[in-house]
Amino acid sequence: MDIQFHGANCVTFSVAGVRVVVDDNLTELGVKPVLKAGDVALFTGPHAGVKVEAKLVVDGPGEFEVAEVSIQGIPARAHVDEEGQRAATMYKVTAKDMSVLVLGHIYPEMSDNQLERIGMVDVLVTPVGGNGYTLDPVGALSVIKKIEPKLVIPTHYADKALQYPVPQQSLEDALNGLAMEPQQTTVKLRLKPTELPVDGMQLVVIEKS
Numbered sequence: 001m002d003i004q005f006h007g008a009n010c011v012t013f014s015v016a017g018v019r020v021v022v023d024d025n026l027t028e029l030g031v032k033p034v035l036k037a038g039d040v041a042l043f044t045g046p047h048a049g050v051k052v053e054a055k056l057v058v059d060g061p062g063e064f065e066v067a068e069v070s071i072q073g074i075p076a077r078a079h080v081d082e083e084g085q086r087a088a089t090m091y092k093v094t095a096k097d098m099s100v101l102v103l104g105h106i107y108p109e110m111s112d113n114q115l116e117r118i119g120m121v122d123v124l125v126t127p128v129g130g131n132g133y134t135l136d137p138v139g140a141l142s143v144i145k146k147i148e149p150k151l152v153i154p155t156h157y158a159d160k161a162l163q164y165p166v167p168q169q170s171l172e173d174a175l176n177g178l179a180m181e182p183q184q185t186t187v188k189l190r191l192k193p194t195e196l197p198v199d200g201m202q203l204v205v206i207e208k209s
Contacts (some may be wrong), residue, residue, distance in 0.1 A: 001098055003118055003189040005206035006034050008155045008164075009044065009104060009134075011125055016068035016159045020057075022091065022102050022125075023047075027115070032131070033100040040066055042091050045078060047127050070094040073106070074117050077107040083137040084196025090118070097180050097193045101147065105156075110146055118196035122196055124149035127156035128178065131169030136169065137177025144178075150196045152180065159208070171205070 001015040003021040009023040012034065022042045024035040035041055036054045043059040043156050050057050056066055061073040071093055077089035091102045098125040124147055130136025137144070144152055158164075158172040175182070187209050 001096060001100070001191045003100070003153070003191065003206060004187070004209050005153070005155060005202065007031065007159055007162055007208045009098060009102075009127055010034065010085050010133050011102065011153070011155065011206075012039075013093055013095075013100060017099075018067050018069045018095075019081065020066075020069065020071070020093055023104065026162075031161060040069070040071070042071065043089075043092075044072075044102065044106075045088050052175035053127075058091075068095055072117070074114060076104075076114065077109070079105045079107050079132075086172045090114075090122065092118060095145055095173045098169070098191060099170060100125065101149070103127065105134040106143075108135060108142045111141065115146060120145060121149045122193075123191070126190065128154045129156045129158065130173075130174075133164075133166035133168070136173050140174075141178055144201075148201070150190075150201060152201065153206055154178075154203070175203070178204070191209060 004012045011022050013020040021035045024033050041054045041057045064071040074089045074090045075086040076090050088106050093100045101121045103123045103154045126140045127134040128140050135138045158168045163177045180203040185205045187207050
């Protein structure tokens with residue numbers, strides 16, 4: 001599985017001949033989109049729509065299969081939701097004996113039912129920019145401890161190229177808040193099940209491509 005980061009909360013997973021694009025809201029932030037015809041598009045929250053012929057567009061809970069890729073959308077309270085609302089969707093993407101969970105802009109408290117549905121996760125993709133808009137390092141760390149992934153990938157932090165509606169913390173400040181040192185910094189993360197950490201948890205920074 002190849003994982004790339006495109007800014008904000010937008011990540012892509014390429015596996016088994018399928019490219020899954022999560023939260024390509026980049027046009028709304030002032031930059032070019034990355035979604036292409038034939039991609040699978042996942043959205044964790046509200047979006048402006050898709051202007052290409054995507055293979056599949058998912059913007060809510062459910063279970064989906066594309067080739068050898070399994071996608072599970074799990075409802076969640078959005079960071080700005082009132083108690084009892086579930087306007088966000090977390091996605092668990094599973095393929096080639098690996099699983100990735102993308103949180104999106106969720107509220108950090110998670111129920112036992114949500115954690116049971118998430119189950120074991122190899123890689124966790126979490127926003128860290130905070131400032132009332134999304135998870136801050138404290139909220140992200142709370143979720144990380146509950147899910148206990150093998151790898152953590154931070155997203156949605158300060159970026160001069162993006163016109164965020166709310167200023168975001170820098171990656172450096174966010175990592176200080178997480179108290180986690182990056183084990184690796186790369187432009188594209190290539191993962192095999194046999195290369196995942198056996199003991200402990202690692203944080204990987206994927207540079208924007």
